[in-house]
Amino acid sequence: MVQLVDNLVERVLPRIRRKPVLAYPVAAAIFVAAALLHAFLANWLPPSLPFLTFFIAVLLATLLAGTGPGLLVVGASLLFAWRFYFLASNQYTEFDATIALAAFALMAGLIVAVVHLLNRKVESLLNERDRNEGLLQDSALGELQLEQLNVELRHRLKNTFAIIAGLVSQSARYSADVQSFASALSGRLAAMGTAMDLVATRSFLGASLNELVIDTLKPLVPPGASRMTIQGPDGIVPGDVANALALTLHELGTNAIKYGAWSQEQGVVRVSWKFDRLNDDDAEFELVWDESGGPPVSQPERRGLGSLLIDSGFPSAKVERTFTVDGVFCRMTAVIKQTTTRRTRGRRTAQPT
The missing domain is CATH 3.30.565.10 (Histidine kinase-like ATPase, C-terminal domain)
Incomplete structure (x- = not known):
């Protein structure tokens, strides 16, 4: 199971992000799942969190498929929410709906931007590992250093995804509305990204x-x-x-x-x-x-x-x-x-x- 997860994080997901023919269908599937989940939970979701499933969809689509597919999910979520939530509900005026959609677009864009930076850092770590493989493959000492780098890379990637998932679920749990949820999540992701960047620049020391x-x-x-x-x-x-x-x-x-x-x-x-x-x-x-x-x-x-x-x-x-x-x-x-x-x-x- 551990080897399967490592292979998924290190090889499968980067390949999906590099191939638009795979990335966009994956993002579309994530959006469809979010829309169906939203419809299923419609009677339980509080009115203050109409975009909860779509925030998660944007985050997953950007992590798994890349920045372009993540922005596609943002646009599709805006259209879905406008057509099937705000137009179908009498609880919101046109002005309130416009403000809510604009806030979602802004915060979702921030999430895409932060995750884009994390994806780039993952890609750079993978490229660094590949470069070290070429330089150190003929040396016993190099093999030991390469294994240490692989272990550290797997550890950092799994921790990153676990922390992001925890921040998403806990931020949603403790937030009263969409704006506070998105603002708190984007700030925490940015702080975590700052720490990750500083650690990576010192070879994970x-x-x-x-x-x-x-x-x-x-x-x-x-x-x-x-x-x-x-x-x-x-x-x-x-x-x-x-x-x-x-x-x-x-x-x-x-x-x-x-x-x-x-x-x-x-x-x-x-x-x-x-x-x-x-x-x-x-x-x-x-x-x-x-x-x-x-x-x-x-x-x-x-x-x-x-x-x-x-x-x-x-x-x-x-x-x-x-x-x-x-x-x-x-x-x-x-x-x-x-x-x-x-x-x-x-x-x-x-x-x-």
């Missing part, structure tokens, strides 16, 4: 923590002088930690915009961290998120997916989050693997806006 913090939070920092400062020695965090940490930072930044320091003109977020080396492989890691200048915040009455992502942190992490009169204070501590660490003096850097 890990990601630079300094780059991870800046690249993840840069799209969220509001305009103004010194709205975010970072302080800490640059170091390498493992790939699984980088993915989870990027999602955690994204959720903290999103909450700061909605409720915390970044919702006020003078609010500031300070991100600091440190590494205490325990031995050659392990380091005790601590990261602190500290908001100031924001409105008083309190423990949310209902735990959404964002709170779950923050409080769960990353594997083996201990997360402490408190709500103060200035904003949120969050500390994450864990022992992590660090096979490669570049030590520098702690420095404070103002995030440009």
Whole structure:
């Protein structure tokens, strides 16, 4: 079964994406399945989520068949929803229907764009593997390195698909309407894509923590002088930690915009961290998120997916989050693997806006 899944992810799906004669029929079949599922669940789907099955269809079509087929599913979903949902329902005015369709088109387009970047990264990893096969096939050491690359590639691809599937289902579960679902999903996929790109550029050894913090939070920092400062020695965090940490930072930044320091003109977020080396492989890691200048915040009455992502942190992490009169204070501590660490003096850097 494992070999079958590996062959599907590494060989079958890329071949489908490279052949339009296969890719577009696959996308059409996915759309038909989504439309039938929508009709079957029509009596159970809440009115606020008319596009739920089509969001999933867009995501699957882009992952399996490519960008063009994914855009085809977006267009077909718009036509289907207009003809068989909005025109057939008396609950929506023409203006409401137009706004809902426009929001779906925008968010679905963002999903296609993010998954397109993930597909390109998968293709580049496959091409890199093929290139290494040609260079290292005559060397026993090369064969060992090639096997390690294959194992890492399979691990990363399966983790990527599992995380995406989990984010889709959980984001839909905790979202009240189509716009909030699509917006939350696209932001989380973008944060995960940032972490994956940083890990891939270092041959899967890990990601630079300094780059991870800046690249993840840069799209969220509001305009103004010194709205975010970072302080800490640059170091390498493992790939699984980088993915989870990027999602955690994204959720903290999103909450700061909605409720915390970044919702006020003078609010500031300070991100600091440190590494205490325990031995050659392990380091005790601590990261602190500290908001100031924001409105008083309190423990949310209902735990959404964002709170779950923050409080769960990353594997083996201990997360402490408190709500103060200035904003949120969050500390994450864990022992992590660090096979490669570049030590520098702690420095404070103002995030440009």
